[in-house]
Amino acid sequence: MKLFFKIIIIYLFFFKNLLGVEFIGKFEQGSFILGKTKPDTKIKVDDKNVRITKEGYFAFGFGRDRKNNVVIKINENGKIKIIEKKILKRDYKIQRIDGLPKKLVTPPPEVYKRIKKDNILIGNARSIDSPYDYFKNKFILPVDKYLITGVYGSQRILNGKPRRPHYGIDFHAPEGTPVKAMMDAEITLAENDMYFTGGTIIFDHGHGISTLYMHMKDVSVKVGQKVKRGDIVGTLGKSGRATGPHLDIRLNWFDVKLDPAGVLKLK
Ligand SMILES: [Zn+2]
Secondary structure, three states: OHHHHHHHHHHHHHHHHHHOEEEEOOOEOOOEEEEEEOOOOEEEEOOEEEOOOOOOEEEEEOOOOOOOOEEEEEEEOOEEEEEEEOOEOOOOOEEEEOOOOHHHHOOOHHHHHHHHHHHHHHHHHHOOOOOOOHHHOOOOOOOOOOEEEEOOOOEEEEOOEEOOOOOOEEEEOOOOOEEEOOOOEEEEEEEEEEOOOEEEEEEEOOOOEEEEEEEEEEEOOOOOOEEOOOOEEEEEOOOOOOOOOEEEEEEEEOOEEEOOOOOOOOO
């Protein structure tokens, strides 16, 4: 065992020095990974150029069903190194939710236009690649007292029909509970009444890392507004497709949906 750890330490030592890059986060499905390198380094993750802060921080992540290895290409002043890592598989829960109004499980055709418009607004906000470096800091919980009633990745069966998996964490608390920003951000979406998500906020933390709140009762921020970690941004509700009052939070790396439990140390 001792030898094993020695090898690991030697490996890490070489790994760091040889490649000039460090990672915080587990290489598994749904993970957010914080990277650190030298500021003048260029990094590609799965062939996508990632933005690097002037201190050398960068961010990326893996989706719920990610299967193939991740390939990280490091270009240090023309010296190219490639890291390929396996992504660990996770087991997800099955969650049954009954008693949802039918129109919320299978939306009637007259709301398709509205749903499409909502999706475009959400998609646009999530595609922003801003230079903010807030994502490298410690996130805080959005509510003080809560019960977790939904987790990332769970397969949902709504009124007996298998549906898309759940990508957020549900915090159950009384309606009207103040809700806080988990991290400094610029608000890139603030809507009172989206079809599925109800009162919805998107926070841009930089480099494509965003968080999203849904089902809010009141939204008290505006697009373009800057918020600090801990600022009250509205109140918890049950708007949109919700069976009861709860705050559903999401963490994204652009269009990739990540598990917020990682940054909130809930896991
Ligand atoms: Zn939810």
